[in-house]
Every structure is written in C-alpha cells, then in structure tokens.
Amino acid sequence: MTRHIRYLSPTGVLGVGFSENHFRAALSRDLAFIGCDAGSTDGGPANLGGNKPFFSRAAVKRDLRILVTGARSIGVPLLIGSCGGSGGNWNLNWVREIVLEIAQEEGLHFRLAVIESETPRELLLKKYREGRIRALDPAPEISEAVLTEADHIVAMMGAEAYVAALEGGADVVLAGRSTDAAIFAAIPVARGFPPGLCWHAAKIMECGGAAVVTMEKPEGMICTITDEHFTLEPVSPVQQCSPLSVAAHALYETADPYRMLEPGGEMDLTGARYEAVNERVVRVSGSAFNPMPYTVKLEGASRIGYRAMVLGGVRDPVILEQFDSWFDGLKDHIAENVEAVYGPSIRGQYQIHYKLYGKSGVMGDREPYPERIGNEIGLLMVTLAQTQEVAYAIAGQAAHMVLHHAVPQWQGLLSNLAFPIAPHFWNLGEAYQFVLNHVVELDDPLELHHIRYEEA
Template sequence: MDEIRVLSATAILGYGFPDASFEAGLARGPHLIAADAGSCDPGPYYLGAGASFTDRTAVTRDLERMIRAGQRLGIPVVIGSAGGAGAAPHLAWLRGIVDEIAAGQGLRLRAAVIPADIDRETVLQALRDGRISALPHGPQLTAEDIHASTHLVAQMGTAPFVAALRDGADIVLAGRAYDPAVFAALPLLHGFDEGLALHMSKILECAAIAAVPGSGSDCMLGTLRRDHFVLEPLNPVRRCTPTSVAAHTLYEKSDPYHLPGPGGYLDLSDCVFTSEDERGVRVSGSRHIAQPFAVKLEGARLRGYRTVSVAGARDPYFIREIDTVIQGVRDRVADNFPDIPPDSYELLVRVYGADGCMGPLEPSPRPAGHEVGIVIEAVADSQDLADTLCGFARSTMLHFGYPGRLSTAGNLAFPYSPSDFHAGEVYEWSVHHLMATDDPAALFPITFVDYPGDPS
C-alpha cells in the first residue's frame, strides 16, 4: 500500500457535515472514516455529571451516515472520546445509538468497544509509586482529589485502536482518547511513518477548520504517503493553504516545534508546507520522537450548585462606577449573611464590555462602550443557598446608589423573567495529570460486539 486515505467527517461527532461534501469524500475511495467525538474544552461538568455535550439527534444523524458509508465501501469507522468526555456513561450512551442504528438498518457489524475508565486504586497506587506528574502550571495530585472524582478516565493513545482494527472491527467505539489516535491507527497498522501519520491526524481531528474559510461542520480528506501527506477540503467553497494548515498545526499548542502526546512528541523543526494544487497542501518533514509512555488522566468533582442572573446597564454614571458598585454588592451580601462562612460560596460578577472574557488577565478592564452586560453568579454548597445569594446580590445591584444616579427605578435591564436561573450542579477539574505506564494498551481492554444483521 503506497498511500492511505482518511476521511474526517466532522470536527466533533454531532457537529454535522454537508452530505455533498461527505459523498465527495467517499468518491475518493477512503480506507477509513473517523471522527473525534469529544473534548475537555466545554469544561469539567460533562465528565463529572456523565452527560454528553452533543445532542443525541445530531450524533445519530452523523453516525448513521458514517456507518452506512463504511458498510457500503467495506471500510472501518472509528470514533473516539464517546459522548464528549469519554467515561462509562458516555460510552454506553453512544453504544445505545449504534444499537438503534444497527437494528433499524438491519446491519451486520463487528463493533469494538474500548472503555477509558480507570479505577481509583490504580491511580492511587501510581501516586504512591511516584508515577504521576502535574501538567505545567498545574497542582500536584492528592489522594483526596482522586477519591472526590465522580469519573476518572485515561486518555488512550493509538495502540488500542490499532489492536481493534487488526482484529477486524467494522466500527470502533472508544472512551476518552488522544484526539489524533482515531485517524492515525489504521495508517500505523499498515506501517506508515508515525510522525507523518500523527501530524496528519492532528489536523484531521478538526475536519475542515484548517481550510479557508474554516468550518468544524464540514469534511476533510487526508492522503498519507511514505514521505508526505496531503490535506484537502471536500467542499468546493473551501481550500487549504500552507498558512492555514501550518496555523492549525499550532492549534492549542504553546511550542511551535514540539507537540507532545502519549508516548512522545511531534518534532516539526524540519516540517515543510507547500501548495499541492489550488485547494490542497502537501506536508513533509514531520518526525515522531519516542519517550516513556504516559496517559493523561482526567477527573472532575462536585464543587456545588449555581444560580445565575443576566442583566444589562447603559447609564454612563453606573458604568463609570461599576467597580465600586460590584464591591458594594459583595460587601452587602457578606454583611447581610454573617452566619454563612465565606469559604462556602462564591459570588462572581462578570462585566461584558469590560473584562467579561478575560477577567484579571484583561489588559484594558475599563468599560469603553455605551452599555455593558452583567452576569451575576452564585456557587454554593446547596441550590437553595445559591438561589438566596444570587437573588440578594441581584436585588442589591438593581437598587444600589452611586454618584450621578438620576433614577431610582432600577439600575439593571433584565432580558428574562424570571431573572434568576438554576444552573444546577457545578463541577471542577480534580484530576488533570500524567500517569506513566509501561503498556500503552493494558489500561484499555477491548470488548467485541457482533450485530447479526437482518435475519431475513
């Protein structure tokens, strides 16, 4: 095999893709259809709560088309980070969708199911053995962090996927996984260069985001050869350029030359990006440097319960005094509820138009526009307490006096009634660390499920 073609359907399963783009990709004769299904970008809630951040109907739509195409072409379909966060409830959720598709279509399938959950005792033993390290700028892991986590997952690399494909899986459903692994596994099974395979896959995991104009809801084709790979979007309105592909290579990376992953890092010091034609880009020179294998651990614990109130203001005097008003509201809350320990709740106020996005990192925190958006948020040990604190802070800010105030009817404009919303459980990251392991596949046992197809 001189080349292997990989079709990336969408940036995250459930984000969708145009049927025309997908069919154009299928016409190119891909050897694999794959999609990453998750990310930790939406925050710790989804892992902690065991809930998907993608919609079931949307995921079913994408997955049904991918499975039917895989059956039509006789090629595997590979999905990683099931249900968004990739823990046991997420994997069961995605498998349930496959069950429905297979039964409804009468499909004969061999599915490999690969959980990513890791038991607490395994992590605790690794902690005792000194095999767990903090990520840069992160805290050291403690036994308390491990016990407090509702779900613990380890981010699998390519090895479990390679094993599943070697054993004849038509579809692979995996828990939390290194994003490029779902695309790189088949090339690695066929002996292609690891550096090129992983680099191509690192770009394919976001589908057509590396194109111009970019989109996470459109398809991308990667063609891997022995000394280079080519990327091209499948929608005629998009094209890849050396700049767009090189820029996306750096996506979420702090070092432009060294991209770490399980078992080593990509060295891009000698990488070259050149135009292949009007819409494609050829990439060469990517190298993989092996290191002792480690998996990234992810865990989330319950922090409390949240209530939120959204409002706006456009009085220039209120906006001028906004910092004083916020501090005055905080002081009134503390004064009005002296029996509530300060460490049992958080009262957050975000001012959009000032520093709502970056908070203390904002270089120009003073409001500059004619209006501001205000989000009052209370996080407490119970939903009732969060309701109480948010409601009191909201009413206090509504009637708070300040220099230059002309009207006493109220300082805030509320777009909704009721003005306060229960946001429910709040989770925070409790585990975000690396765990060294000698065997990259041992933590991730594979179970095969055979769908018999239509008996008629």
C-alpha cells in the first residue's frame, strides 16, 4: 500500500468560523493531525504593538472548543499557529487561557505546549552586532535603539518548533508568531515525505478551504500526501476543487507564484502539475523545495502616537469640477488653522493623512484612471499626534475647515461635507507602525523560541 499522511485544516483563520457539522464529519482516526492558522499582519501593527486579539474572545473560543474537543475525540495533535492574531506573548497567553478554560468546562485532560516567539532583546542585539539581521525589501532603517525600544518583536518560527513540541509529548500546541505553512508542513516533513510536496500543500492548507472553486463561506480542507503527490478535498460536500482553483492559490499573498521563501528553504513550483481526480478532488505533483541558510522573519511594532478621524462625503458638482485645486487650498487652510491654535512649534508634531474614495482612494498613485470622477467623493482624514487630546482637537478643526472651505462660484457660508454619523469626528486611540521587515540568521532553528509544557 502507498505510504501516505492525511491531515485537516478547518478554516483559514481561527475565529472566522466554519461549519461544525462538516468538521465533525471529516474527523477520522487516520488523520495525523489538525492544524489551524490564527494570525495575520493584514490588520496592521496594532495587534502586536497594542496587545490586541484579531477576533473577539467569543468567536475564538467557539472555534477552539470545536477544534480541541474534535482533536481529543480521535486522539490526534492540534496545532495552532500565530495565536491571538500577532503571536506576541500577550496574544499567545490570551489563547492559552481560553484553551485551559475549555479543558475545564469539557472535562478534558491533555498535555499543552506553548511556544513563545517574542525573543529576548539581548539576543537580537547580539545578532545585529554580528551583522546577521538583514533587511527585506522594503524595510525601514533599524538600529540598536529600534531593537531595544520597540513595544514588541516576534520571530516567525518554522516547522522545527512544532516538531520539538510534539516530541515533548504535546497533544495541543499553541505557537506564537509562525509562518502559516510551517503549521502544516512540520509533521509531514518530519515523517520523511518529500519537502516540496509538504511545503506546497501547507501553503494551500493554511488558508483552510480557500482553494475551492467558489468559497461562499469559510470551510475546511483535507490533504493527503504520498511520496509522489498530494491531493486536496474540500470538507464541505457542496464545494469543489479544480486544477485552476488550486493553481491560482499560488497567486495569493505572494510576490512570485513560483518561488516562496520559508525558514530553511524555498518552495519551487515551476514544475508543479495540477490534475483533477474527480469533480471535487485535485492531485498536485512536481513541487520542489530548495534548502537555503536558515533564517526567520522578524516583525516589530512601536507606538507612534494617537489618532483621531473624520469621515464625510463631497457631492457638490461645482466643487468636484475643481476638486484638486479646492482640496490643495483646503489642506493649506487646515495647516494655517492648526498653527494659529498651537503656534509654529506644532510643525512636525502632528500629521494628517487624507484618503479620497471615489478618486484614487483604493489604488493611490497606482490608479490607472485618476481623471475619472463620479458623482461624489468620500473624504477620510486621520490625524496623528503625540497625545489623544491634540489628535482629537486637530480632527475637529479639520472637520470644520473642510465643511466651510469656499470656492469662487459660491457666495456666503457653505456646507461642503456630508457626515454619515454623529459625532462626525472621533478618537481612534493608540497608533502603531511596523518597525521591522527583516530576517535574522540562525545557527539553530529553535534558538529564538522557548517551549514550555503544562497539563491542561
């Protein structure tokens, strides 16, 4: 009989939901493990910098209860990566507390491994001084001060950390920041299946059932890997995979659909072949993995101040006909007003970010048709200052300035901006930015990641 390994991914991200009945129907004792990604940088740096979860506690607990009870019912490991959205230590412990709560409520007993991804700063400084931290493109300038003062820095672990946790007897593994694919490649690679197939399958499986023809709602996927190929089958009986839908997944979140970097190597999909097994199942072969020096990506976030915002819409056709000149004058008017209140010393101490929807608001400078204007333009103004009070005050001033900024054709007092909600400006709270987009060279894949165990 052909050697194989099967595993299940229930959804693309923990907390977004999936159908419990489809998941339960897919559980069988020939599964080697269940894995689920829980994080992303899609929401920006605030999840990491400000210790904020990606989804609500109720949503994450709902999904976790199904996953933990399901995995324990068939006695297979459950691997969760990038816990809490960013994988920072606070976020990781937040998920740990939920899992312990579920174990208590369900009367479950299992060995839990927690893998931290926030690295001691002294170790990062040592790597930096040795010249072993390298910038990706694009990357901000870094210094020892950045590495010391960033609110949180995580190192994106590879597959080896999961393998080590399982070798330590873990039934459930909760990992900090992790590459998405490492969650699903760890066990197949450790069992000796071809790395190219393992990593390519993992890159698809980390998104759950996203590689189906039509994803009406988040569902899961089952992967079966042999020494010659892997197959993908949707968990939902009403969803299908096609060679096109599976191959197209290589375009998702990648700069190059043929080559994708992971800790310790590069996926090479130039020889990958996609074949339909039937109307629901696709077989993939020919994927390769080229070993490289072992590096892991660093993500860091630092607080840069506080934000407030204004949201409104302009529909006056007279203004729209001369919008660019009107808008340039408006920005100058706002700057003059802010200085009139706070004095010239405010220069450089605040920012206003303008976003125009209906006029290059989505694509920005890459918009191919910037001259096209519709019936209205949505105006978003986000202020940034060192205190919430100042950010809020400047937002209020900006809102009033745009409301009454004149054009030559109109006389008297104008009201240019329609506000969709009241109050029409409000606080956004602390603001963060990413301060690292770098990789660090490692001597040992585990040197940045501490594993601890407990009985749940």
